[in-house]
């Protein structure tokens with residue numbers, strides 16, 4: 001006597017189905033009524049949502065079913081969830097797409113205003129994806145109060161995502177409607193933008209508007225965001241590192257605050273800061289700072305008095321792996337610093353480093369010597385010796401669900 005698969009008890013069929021990829025469950029369940037019944041149990045789709053898309057709702061769904069969420073929202077848009085960098089010339093940008101109850105929300109994350117590098121990131125919502133009461137999926141641009149249609153396209157194999165607003169004519173800036181065809185409306189928006197984006201150090205000018213954030217989008221009527229995945233290095237557990245990798249905000253003098261991705265090389269000899277947002281000199285995606293972890297230093301307070309002293313300092317060779325104690329830190333006399341930084345008397349580590357500098361438009365880029373100074377797990381600085389200036393970096397503390405992309409990063413390493 002032969003046993004057909006549908007003769008198995010329902011609990012066992014359930015277990016078989018839960019190990020199939022979601023789209024295959026649909027196909028298998030078309031074959032007979034018994035399988036169709038088991039395949040329509042919502043707890044099966046709850047499991048699929050969690051395993052395939054890490055989607056879970058605390059307290060359960062209110063208005064929909066996991067099957068609908070899976071088949072209408074996650075199957076098409078689930079791979080958009082995570083952190084992305086915006087593929088925009090010069091400025092770049094950071095976009096965060098996340099689950100929100102029974103849908104998906106996309107936001108641009110902006111650095112805090114200069115010079116307050118320790119403040120939280122600012123968030124500007126771009127779109128949301130949700131189900132209507134008729135179970136249709138709706139993608140809405142949230143740049144105006146009532147919202148209007150836009151499109152989100154994810155290509156998981158290429159690792160890209162594209163967001164396009166289909167109607168910029170009703171976009172608001174603050175509570176001001178932007179009329180792109182009207183010069184005086186644009187000037188008004190420019191003035192509001194300058195008021196909003198001018199940090200308390202008064203730093204800002206016209207090129208900030210044209211190069212940075214949404215200013216350029218307004219003026220040039222840009223309504224497409226091309227996104228590339230942003231890979232954050234997972235926490236380092238089996239090695240002594242001066243600090244954990246991740247996203248940092250850093251002061252870049254007149255350019256304001258820029259966002260950096262700090263990660264270690266495979267052999268842990270180098271720590272690099274790559275720009276997620278950039279400026280007209282060194283644009284996004286370029287490396288800003290390379291720290292030579294094989295060249296730590298221990299300096300006395302006297303050696304740090306001035307930039308000239310630091311520049312010519314003769315540092316003893318320290319064997320890699322030597323356990324270093326906290327050491328004196330003195331802010332050099334002739335070094336400029338704009339963040340109102342209150343320097344501590346000691347630091348944890350200090351290394352030789354190189355910072356990338358260039359003319360406007362990334363002309364003639366060169367590496368310039370510097371000192372990389374770690375104050376604590378979430379704060380470090382870079383003394384640019386030739387520029388006689390100091391950048392302060394502070395960790396992005398918000399928990400932007402890095403887990404999904406971090407895991408993918410691990411797989412591709």
Ligand SMILES: [Zn+2]
Nearest residue numbers: 141143165167
């Ligand atoms: Zn729009």
